Amino acid sequence: MIRKLTLALMMSGSVLAAQAPAFAQSAAPVSKLVEAVNIPHEKFTLDNGLTVLVHEDRKAPIVAVSIWYGVGSKNEPKGKTGYAHLFEHIMFNGSENAPGDYFEYTKKIGATDLNGTTWLDRTNYFQTVPTTALESALFLESDRMGFLLNAVTKEKLDNQIGVVSNEKRQGDNQPFGLVSYKQSGTLFPAGHPYHHSTIGSLEDLSAASLDDMKNWFIDHYGPNNAILVLAGDINAAQAKPLVEKWFGSIKRGKQVAPVNAPVPTLEKDIKIVMKDKVPTTRIYRNWVVPGLADPDANALFIAMSALGGLSSSRLDNILVRQEQSVVGVSAYLIPFVHGSLVNIQADVKPGGDADAVAKRLDEILADYIKTGPTAEEVQRVAASNIAQQIDGLEQVGGFGGKAVALAEGELYVGDSSFYKKELERLASAKPETVKAAMQKWLTRPVLEIRVEPGEREAYKEVAAGSGSRTGTLTAPAFYAPPGADDVSVPAPMAFQDRSKFPEPTGTPALDFPTVEETTLSNGIKVFFARRAAVPTVRVAVSFNAGYAADPADKRG
Structure with missing residues (x-):
């Protein structure tokens, strides 16, 4: 993008x-x-509607696991602003077969580049894991897609309402922190899906009930409203059975009505x-x-x-x-x-x-x-x-x-x-x-x-509780080969045992690029590591001198 x-x-x-x-x-x-620039990839769709994109990149033994739901603040009706962002927080608080803090599991499997974000048009979750921990990551993502509701409690809801409320206060109290509300509320008329901010109102968040949250999840987080991308040390043939194993038995969700604005x-x-x-x-x-x-x-x-x-x-x-x-x-x-x-x-x-x-x-x-x-x-x-x-x-x-x-x-x-x-x-x-x-x-x-x-106008808000956040802070993630084929997939399995967490299967071997070396006629040494994933060249020049070499009377 x-x-x-x-x-x-x-x-x-x-x-x-x-x-x-x-x-x-x-x-x-x-x-x-x-x-x-090309990102060759294959596409297939499970019987439950989950769209899967697979890009093969073998330069390192890692796989990016990124799941995007077609739900954002634009899908929130009046009186339920902030629900999409609030639920993004809740989905980090454990599922039925992976109870507790989601980040404790991702730490254990060596995940990096992990987070979740919500904005006007989407909610996404992503992590990059060693190839040997791919099945662990698929288990976690599929469990919170298909086995979350019984793990959502009033205590967790109240805790995250407090956390989101505090995030809102932190943002609002920044210099110029109230301008975005004027922009969205004025530029987009009432009834437009962008009329309100993604963070929502404290009144709506405070009034959210456990049933509200469960119904919000049921209405929006089905596999047919999601896209799963696997990019890295994997191909479609390897991905299909793993995705089918962990996501195939999840039932198709409600059809989310398209937004026309x-x-x-x-x-x-x-x-x-x-x-x-x-x-x-x-x-x-x-x-x-x-x-x-x-x-x-x-x-x-x-x-x-x-x-x-x-x-x-x-x-x-x-x-x-x-x-x-x-x-x-x-x-x-x-x-x-x-x-x-x-x-x-x-x-x-x-x-x-x-x-x-x-x-x-x-x-x-x-x-x-x-x-x-x-x-x-x-x-x-x-x-x-x-x-x-x-x-x-x-x-x-x-x-x-x-x-x-x-x-x-x-x-x-x-x-x-x-x-x-x-x-x-x-x-x-x-x-x-x-x-x-x-x-x-x-x-x-x-x-x-x-x-x-000058002095701000009186700032109105409700008392919205307090909570301790699990994991890390969120931030908006911005957006970026013709004819990827739609590959058929076997019928979904009726049952998949989730009683045991699929632990990583070891540490993958690393294959570092060969470093070529030469010396110029003036004595400069040149080291070159060849990588061809993107058409760029990174150049770094280092000198064998720093502040330790400064004369005592000429520091800096």
């Missing part, structure tokens, strides 16, 4: 062109880089002024634009990256470096299924004129929408973001590995190869396409929010 990351790997020749023209003549275009447009410009305990005034500009499957979302992602997402973006160069009227700016697009959020923000220099900054921001934006980005800006955005995403695909799991790319494409648009289409859209983007998308979507009424230093 198109996404905004904090750490970039930009090794494309087009990125280096401005600094080293000689290199640009021989550099391959970004489109050639995209052509080299058009992209909303404000009737007129809306201006909101808020107060908060912040050091400086922050100015926001927001629109809702098409969802992630629409090509305009990619064009607007490029537009926002060039405007305020690169270290040398237009807003940075004009407002921060040249005019020095603000101390920080950003512009980005957050993509979702039923609409994406365009966010532009600027932090006014302490003591500065917020009205003048707002006016100047709007002037820059109006000119940008009128003229569009330059070809060089589009190329830089494409090269840097494609490099970031390709770099992330070195991993099989975690927050941004190959399992995530496959799962999100399958869940969000019904196409597990959607990651490839997005990369191709980025690589082939043209300035005129980006300009047209901006003129279509960013000339509509805008939400203007200004947060000024």
